[in-house]
Amino acid sequence: MTDDWLRHNRENWDDRVGVHAASEFYDLPGFRAGADHLRPFEPEELGEVAGRSLLHLQCHMGQDTLSWARRGAAVTGLDFSAEAVATARALAADIGLADRARFVVSDVYEAATALAGERFDIVYTGLGALVWLPDLPRWARVAASLLAPGGVLYLVEFHPFTELLGDDGTSVERDYFDREGQVYDFPYTYTGGPALTKTKQVQWHHTLGDIVTALAGAGLRVERLAEHATTMWPRFPVLERVSAREYRYPAGRPRVPLMFSIRATATA
Template sequence: MIEDWLRHNRENWDDRVAVHAASEFYDLPAFRAGEDHLRPFEPDELGEVAGRSLLHLQCHMGQDTLSWARRGARVTGLDFSAEAVRTASALAADTGLADRARFVVSDVYEAEAALGGERFDVVYTGIGALVWLPDLPRWARVVASLLAEGGVLYLVEFHPFTELLGEDGKAVERDYFDRAGETFDFEHTYTDGPPLSRTVQVQWHHPLGDIVTALAGAGLRIDFLHEHDHTMWPRFPVLQRAGAREYRYPAGEPRVPLMFSVRATRPA
């Protein structure tokens, strides 16, 4: 295990919050005005959430969390960054959703204790979350412990295959099965905005098989695994915009999976 990975990542994400909140990428004014932050396929895949309790792990500033609240869910967002939770709580108040949304500061591995053993109808975790976690089986056990009987995990993520590709989005430049953690030192985050002051971060690569196996090993039943040929931002220069927050390879060119989604149920 890389020493102090949790401290480095928490400090890095604390620094990102102010930059992200002011960025065009996240566009909080548009969200306050009613813009939906979910990918178009997500509500169809998860199904009706009105009246259901939904926990969003690693929620960052809460836009995805609150998008589910706008659909009628009673939501809880959890993130290890106190700065992110403060921003998310303020956003809930600004959008009139504070009566059905709360936000909690906790490392995801300590979520069960932080939430006092509460169980949820839905556990949701979204884009760019799993690379920050070194131990997937432990994460999957936490998810299972947070689900009510018959409850579902809904996971939407960047496809791990994309981590193999070079900057052009065409050539494979990395070993898919290299699971070792990597330490990076980047001056900027992935959005527009000024440089960060705490720049060290640690990430892990998780092959798709490891993710599904961890969920099955925690006793969850896999309902579906969908691989998507589009992503939410122009990660590679070859990608072309195809809709709201949707970018694809040009028609006629070979495609690779860019995102995936999993729904898994805790048996009753």
């Protein structure tokens, strides 16, 4: 495992931004025209956000962040990729939300320093974020420190069980309890081509128990843990599309959880 994981991951994500911004997967023209980027269950689980301050950790190009802003939240997005933050700021301006959305360049572990001790009503983190972090308890402590008293942490992630499945989505091929960092050198991102130039990346597998325990250890009270039978993209060829941004196993076939969400509150 490389000691330069942060540098490799930042370079890799900087390189992805141009590819993602031009992709059909992110569909920035559709988003500018009003398309929502949240999963259908998210607004229901989190509740009313109008008039509340919301911090989105590891926000990438800001579409989820700005989807909450469209619902009335005063949002701050934080990401370690300066390229992603520049795209998010431009997107906010394009859709007329620059006055209600700011974006900050920072590694998530340094978020409290980057935000000068500011506290938020809601700390939100979205899909595909946690696998890039080696120290989950540290992440949870940072997230908890950014919450105002009584504030809510809302986390939505791909279910860690999906990391065990082979490419066909029907067979278990990996060890659920293998937490060692894995170095990958792959020329493409999940949206397809063109090829990247910064191809090395480092990821970690965290079990569902690891995640819940980290939040509890940071002093947060877990109120809800929901496992979802849908995901946002056709990760496995067996999945079928059921809406614009939802895919699931076909009816009549055994299912596994594809995403999960956690709502937790600050107790002090």
